[in-house]
Amino acid sequence: MMIHYYIMLASIVLVILLIVSIFRILREYERGVIFMLGRFYRVKGPGLIIVIPLIQQMVRVDIRTVVMDVPTQDVISRDNVSVMVNAVVYYRVIDSQKAIINVENFHDATSQLAQTTLRSVLGQYELDDMLSSRDTLNQAIQAILDQQTDIWGIKVSNVEIKHVDLNESMIRAIAKQAESERERRAKVIHALGEQEAAEKLSEAAKILSSQPQALQLRYLQTLTEIAGEHSNTIVFPLPVDLMKTFGNS
Structure with a gap:
């Protein structure tokens, strides 16, 4: 019972x-x-x-948006510079059927694809572009990831490169290059200034040579400036042209 x-x-x-x-x-x-x-x-x-x-x-x-941190990747730029780059990828599942049936683990698959795409895209750019054109790089990586993960039912909404790290020797080389560039620009500016001053002096000399009276006035003005200094004796040459002018008068 x-x-x-x-x-x-x-x-x-x-x-x-x-x-x-x-x-x-x-x-x-x-x-x-x-x-x-x-x-x-x-x-x-x-x-x-x-x-x-x-x-x-x-x-x-x-189906919420996933914030996936892409591990740091060693990337060789187009100008043969080795840099360490990491990024963050924002994606979400928009088709649950595809995400389960078409790929074994959509999170791992997206992570691996993001790593390889990051190395492939950045390898096509020079170091200066990596440092100054991150928006362009982000959009290029996002477009490739979004296209390739569409078959998995994944929508990659955004990609952001977080850090582009250089080794110490490369940092010193870039600093030296920047210093050389600053020195070059300073020399160019100085040379342009000298050229402009020479042109102005040449124009002034032509004007003075064409008008003897202006030359005489400039000479007398110079004597006035010298006389204003604290000096007891002033020795100055007398221009021949000035003597001819006085003789004619």
């Missing part, structure tokens, strides 16, 4: 557990990919759904 009682009690508990296992609750950001006898059936959720035990199986998929 007791054996029948225990068997009945176990059957009731089993039925209750079976009924409870039928119902699943999916949050607003979750979807359930349902397989029936191994074949894809449909995508359910969010809310309360029914999954028939033994016949149907469910795989949960999180």
Whole structure:
């Protein structure tokens, strides 16, 4: 009698557990990919759904945006400079069926693809572009990732390069190059100034030579400036042209 009682009690508990296992609750950001006898059936959720035990199986998929940190990659730029680059990728699942069926692990697959794409794209640019044109690089990487992950039901919304690190020797070389560039620009500016001053002096000399009276006035002005200094004796040459002018007068 007791054996029948225990068997009945176990059957009731089993039925209750079976009924409870039928119902699943999916949050607003979750979807359930349902397989029936191994074949894809449909995508359910969010809310309360029914999954028939033994016949149907469910795989949960999180459809929120994932912030994935891409590990630091050793990249050789187009001008043969070795740099260490890391980035962050923002993506989310837009097709749960593809994300589960078309790829074994969509998170790992996206991470590996991001690493190889980062090295491939940055290797086509020179170091100066990596440092100054990050927006262009981000858009190029994002476009490639978004295109290749579309078959997995993944949408890559953004890619941001975080750091481009150089070794100490390269940093010193860049600093030396920048210093040389500053010196070159300073010399060019100085040379342009000298050239402009020479041109102005040449123009002034032509004007003075064409007008003797202006030359005389300039000469007298110079004498006035010298006389204003604290000096007891002033020795100055007398221009021949000035003497001719006085003689004619």
